[in-house]
Amino acid sequence: MRVLVTGGAGFIGSNLALELQKRFPDWEIFVLDDFSSGHFKNLIDFEGEIITGSITEPETIEKLRKYGFNAIFHQAANVDTTDMNQRRMMEVNCEAFKDILRVAKEARANVIYASSGAVYGNTKPPMKVNEGLKPENVYGFSKLAMDRVAYRFVKENPTVPVLGLRYFNVYGPRETHKGKMASMVLQLTVQILKGKRPRLFKWGEQKRDFVYVMDCVEANIRGFFAEKSGVVNVGTGRARSFNEVVEIIKKTLGVEVETEYFDNPYDFYQNYTEADLTETKEILGWYPQTQIEEGIPAYVKWIKENVNVNKLPY
Ligand SMILES: NC(=O)c1ccc[n+]([C@@H]2O[C@H](COP(=O)([O-])OP(=O)(O)OC[C@H]3O[C@@H](n4cnc5c(N)ncnc54)[C@H](O)[C@@H]3O)[C@@H](O)[C@H]2O)c1
Incomplete structure (x- = not known):
């Protein structure tokens, strides 16, 4: 099995890459990162290949096409929820995701990607996957746009499983x-x-x-084995x-x-978040514990x- 973790030098990506290495010693695990926010120290114990580049660069996408991955765990993103630069946010999070999906389609890789509880903004809890989609900032909007790209992609390519994980506060x-x-x-x-x-x-x-990072890692792994498409919340409920x-x-x-x-200086602050776990249980057969x-x-x-x-x- 050949798998890629994008954003693998980051918080969730490095925990995931290291857990995959531990649990699946026969797998070839690759990390892609541009090291814009993630840190090399997170990868000191990672023995797989590291691909350095940005998901926004055509040459990086071209490189990824050659590997023939079986699965892509897509974590790379602009994670700065206070960044107001709308174009930059959309390019890194949403536009690059379309390219990642193209790579996956060619390789017939299943995709597990990071969405966010930020898609719900300040709507009424518990947050349900198909309700209250009113992000308060462009970060949340970019993640909602990714989910919509994923839904469309799955409709057009039903044999390529794509699963979105809406992490809450990790x-x-x-x-x-x-x-x-x-x-x-x-x-x-x-x-x-x-x-x-x-x-x-x-x-x-x-x-x-608040959700513990190892529960997010487990959600990714369960998502890989579930081989199902959809969007699920990743929180404790x-x-x-x-x-x-x-x-x-x-x-x-x-x-x-x-x-x-x-x-509080922010006027786009989420005051109350709580995940509804209906789809999480249905698709993953599990939820964060x-x-x-x-x-x-x-x-x-x-x-x-x-x-x-x-x-x-x-
Ligand atoms: N941490 C949370 O509470 C939380 C909550 C909801 C969603 N998420 C999502 O989970 C994912 C991982 O977040 P994290 O908390 O680990 O953040 P992080 O910043 O630690 O990880 C993101 C990684 O992506 C890399 N990256 C950024 N832009 C890139 C680019 N253009 N090309 C290649 N690599 C790039 C960074 O260098 C970093 O290593 C993100 O998609 C984020 O939006 C996180």
């Missing part, structure tokens, strides 16, 4: 390169480890569906507040510290052992 090891786009679990843990007060938008009661997150981090670290609340009570302590332990918190800007 947290876990190997996201330290992400700066302000890293999960709040990382940012708050680093603040507390530095002896600062954890900082939240007033009053910390906004709720998100349970919204949790930022205040709850801080409490679990403090308990894990054995620290007592007051939270500092400040005004790790609640923050288990995921956060495991991640905080990893941060303490692997991250030089003084180098991070939070």
